[in-house]
Amino acid sequence: MEQRTTFFIDGQWVAPLTARPFPVIDPADETPYAEISLGSAADVERAVAAARRAFDSFSLTSREERLDLLRRISKIYERRTNDMAKAISREMGAPMTLATRAQAAAGQEHIDAFIRVLEEFTFEHPLRDDARDEYIVHEPIGVCGLITPWNWPMNQVTLKVIPALAAGCTVVLKPSEIAPMSALLFADILEEAGVPAGVFNLVNGDGPEVGAALSCHPGIDMVSFTGSTRAGIAVSKAAADTVKRVSLELGGKSPNLVFADVPDLAKAVKRGVLHCLQNTGQSCNAPTRMLVERSVYDDAVGIAAEVAAKAKVGPPAEEGNHIGPLVSQTQFDKVQTLIQAGIDDGARLVAGGPGRPEGFNRGYFVRPTVFADVTNDMTIAREEIFGPVLAMIPVADENEAIEIANDTPYGLSAYVQTGDPERARRVSKRLRAGMVQLNGSGRAAGSPFGGYKQSGNGREGGRWGLEDFLEVKAVSGWPTVD
Structure with missing residues (x-):
């Protein structure tokens, strides 16, 4: 040792x-x-x-x-x-x-x-x-x-x-x-x-x-x-x-706003799910709330469930694009408790769930999890889970998306997926977050990192x-x- x-x-x-x-x-x-x-x-x-x-x-x-x-x-x-x-x-x-x-x-x-x-x-x-x-x-x-x-x-x-x-x-x-x-x-x-x-x-x-x-x-x-x-x-x-x-x-509870006019829905949703799962969900700026316009919501849920189901979990010592374990027993217990809270609150589990992934009987490994039909008053929509758990919320239009996105004590990051440049500019200015990333754009070196509110x-x-x-x-x- x-x-x-x-x-x-x-x-x-x-x-x-x-x-x-x-x-x-x-x-x-x-x-x-x-x-x-x-x-x-x-x-x-x-x-x-x-x-x-x-x-x-x-x-x-x-x-x-x-x-x-x-x-x-x-x-x-x-x-x-x-x-x-x-x-x-x-x-x-x-x-x-x-x-x-x-x-x-x-x-x-x-x-x-x-x-x-x-x-x-x-x-x-x-x-x-x-x-x-x-x-x-x-x-x-x-x-x-x-x-x-x-x-x-x-x-x-x-x-x-x-x-x-x-x-x-x-x-x-x-x-x-x-x-x-x-x-x-x-x-x-x-x-x-x-x-x-x-x-x-x-x-x-x-x-x-x-x-x-x-x-x-x-x-x-x-x-x-x-x-x-x-x-x-x-x-x-x-x-x-x-x-x-x-x-x-x-902390953060960052929203990812997906509008119906996004040029490639499958690409946008997959990108958002994978970002949520990155680092086993242990990132303060992870896009953990996906707010999707109703006209494409069902399709988005299906895509997200498929992406999470295909996400691989594996040992950290190995190379690859899999996700590893959570950091500690405390984090493992917290994430398991919050996944169960999502089920108890009535969210629809479409991928993952409680327990370790198949093939793991030790280590702090968790199942990549997606909940659909989440409302923003549910525990999994309010609390920072800090695990590979995505909450999907349907929204009627742009105004409701912004309202729900800002309805959080946090304000670290926000993400917007749209094919309309004017909407991208308009929505980014209304989001109460220190960082907004549009259509999968990365953050440049030297860009300020930090947030609003709590x-x-x-x-x-x-x-x-x-x-x-x-x-x-x-x-x-x-x-x-x-």
């Missing part, structure tokens, strides 16, 4: 002040394969102190010095991509193809995208041409507590750590204790890249202990959290007494992600060159 029980603090791998062994479980067979140690508030204190000491010098480094660091990180990460994919696949169950091409690749893409942002970002500039002695200066906010989830580990770690370093901040990272091995490998990469002592620190632990200690610590200037809305609320409350900046990327605040990625880690200072009477 692999032992990774130390924390990275002040440039060194150090033992926790109090050992609290914690097993890392392989979700494919439910057995422990590694052991970490959970930290404590005292370990957080050490890490914050190191980050505070390092901030004074690192905040004054030049853009080029920070670019050099990020470029070294990028090269080492690229060399260790296969190791990263294997770590992610083992810890959270992503099949190797997905772990390599999407999970690990996302980390590389974000590192390189932030390098481009940093190369072009203007940290100092006049307010405007007629007020050139009023200077605007963007400065690092300070020491940042970064709390990341298990479902897209490197996507979220790089979306936080890299822009923080690019801004000149120092950080304390708490990755998910359920899937910590990829973050420990990332710490190895930063150590090899020569990150200065105290600039990057990692403390493993759970939310109630380490997460809470970071959120309320007076030496932390900003907390960036990705996870459930419930946990995000707890982070915000803990941070309130010290009035620190809080950036939240939380899906969080702040934006990750691109210049927006860098700006989240910067303070804005206005200096009046700035000396101008004659």
Whole structure:
């Protein structure tokens, strides 16, 4: 069994002040394969102190010095991509193809995208041409507590750590204790890249202990959290007494609006189902509510049921386009409970259902599931299931589709399928979501990621992600060159 029980603090791998062994479980067979140690508030204190000491010098480094660091990180990460994919696949169950091409690749893409942002970002500039002695200066906010989830580990770690370093901040990272091995490998990469002592620190632990200690610590200037809305609320409350900046990327219940004028209904529905099932449904922006215009609803239900029935479930260690297990027993139990809730509430089960897929008697594997005739007041239409479960809802027209789409406490993503360009523009503007994707379009590198309402605040990625880690200072009477 692999032992990774130390924390990275002040440039060194150090033992926790109090050992609290914690097993890392392989979700494919439910057995422990590694052991970490959970930290404590005292370990957080050490890490914050190191980050505070390092901030004074690192905040004054030049853009080029920070670019050099990020470029070294990028090269080492690229060399260790296969190791990263294997770590992610083992810890959270992503099949190797997905772990390599999407999970690990996302980390590389974000590192390189932030390098481009940093190369072009203007940290100092006049307010405007007629007020050139009023200077605007963007400065690092300070020491940042970064709390990341298990479902897209490197996507979220790089979306936080890299822009923080690019801004000149120092950080304390708490990755998910359920899937910590990829973050420990990332710490190895930063150590090899020569990150200065105290600039990057990692403390493993759970939310109630380490997460809470970071959120309320007076030496932390900003907390960036990705996870459930419930946990995000707890982070915000803990941070309130010290009035620190809080950036939240939380849950979603994203609608996928399918209109009758879509050029290829089968293609649009298949795309939506597969997106819902991707990563075993464990994505906050998954299109889990499919709102279909009534005139094509029955056809859409038949297509969706067929796609889900054909979706393959398999071991994460194998290559392929199958889906793997859920991450943990807790997630497995939650998804099973919500599938049963859909049945109990009267939704029509057209694919999948409770229990493991045929051929699996262990591991957190679930059946790709589609419910039809769902109403938006049902539990499966309201709660974020975080599993491969699709709720299909018939709608009469565009207005009803928009009304139901917006009838949710979340507002992360939305998807629209239509052949009418004007409708695409009109509907996208009325949807209360931070991101809208039309007709299967992908999101460009550097596009802001984040949502409305209880899906969080702040934006990750691109210049927006860098700006989240910067303070804005206005200096009046700035000396101008004659």
